[in-house]
Amino acid sequence: MSETISVCCTACGRRHRYTAPSYPCACGKPVAPALDPRGTATVVTHRAWDEEWVGVRCAACGERGRWPRPELGCPCGAVLCVPVDEAAPGRSGRDPGSRVPAHRAVPIRTARDAVTAAVLYLRGLGHRDVRRADQRPLSGIGLAAAGLVVQVDPTAGPATARDVECLWLTGMAESARCVHFSLAGYARDARDRADLLGVALFVLDPTGVPRPANAPAVTLDATAD
The missing domain is CATH 3.40.1350 (Trna Endonuclease; Chain: A, domain 1)
Structure with missing residues (x-):
């Protein structure tokens, strides 16, 4: 299942529960990035294409793909970059029917x-x-x-x-x-x-x-x- 962690907004101090989205691997299994509960969320202040992606390795087949970096929108208006552990394999969820x-x-x-x-x-x-x-x-x-x-x-x-x-x-x-x-x-x-x-x-x-x-x-x- 996708992982859920507590994320603190560094702009206003609010805490949020965040669940990592899952995406379909080429093998058919859904994978989600491994979140880092010990990491600190950072406010997104600018956009750069290469920074929009994270590496995620499928736990089922071992293939490593690039997927959208997890983000969370806070009611204060800040967009938070959720910390991930790119060294860990992605977590598997339920098989998508289509x-x-x-x-x-x-x-x-x-x-x-x-x-x-x-x-x-x-x-x-x-x-x-x-x-x-x-x-x-x-x-x-x-x-x-x-x-x-x-x-x-x-x-x-x-x-x-x-x-x-x-x-x-x-x-x-x-x-x-x-x-x-x-x-x-x-x-x-x-x-x-x-x-x-x-x-x-x-x-x-x-x-x-x-x-x-x-x-x-x-x-x-x-x-x-």
Whole structure:
């Protein structure tokens, strides 16, 4: 089962009970980072991509993956980085019945949550090497993996045909498949252009579950284990 520890907010002194979220390993077993009850939570004051992840080794198969660093929001407004023991193997929880329960554990409240949901979904498709893209897109957040270019749009407006075309041009330059995730869905011309160019469109619902929005996305989703 996932571990629960007491976390003290270093900004206001409040104490909270925190349970580590679990994520699906490639072997199918859910793993959660081992929390350090003797460590001290720190307030997040800035964001850096490399600092957003922790190494977690699956206790079932021994594979080591990178997962979102545990965080806790305090009512005082501070966001706390929960201490973890990266030397310890991750704790196993219950087997997920499908990919959906795993994604529902990451509800989307921020742009970072949207990226996390997209990364977890792509890892579920077998892309274990998902990383921040070298080239930043004109809008949204760019990700990349072997043979894949990805754009995550966490804004409140529907993605446009221009968004789809720019992603497709990047994929053409890198001979890679294109995948787009959007919180607000897609304009009609964006869907038409994506169908024509073979760009897979997914809509991220508030629970963090990516829903296929066109035929290329349905085809990609079918490759999941």
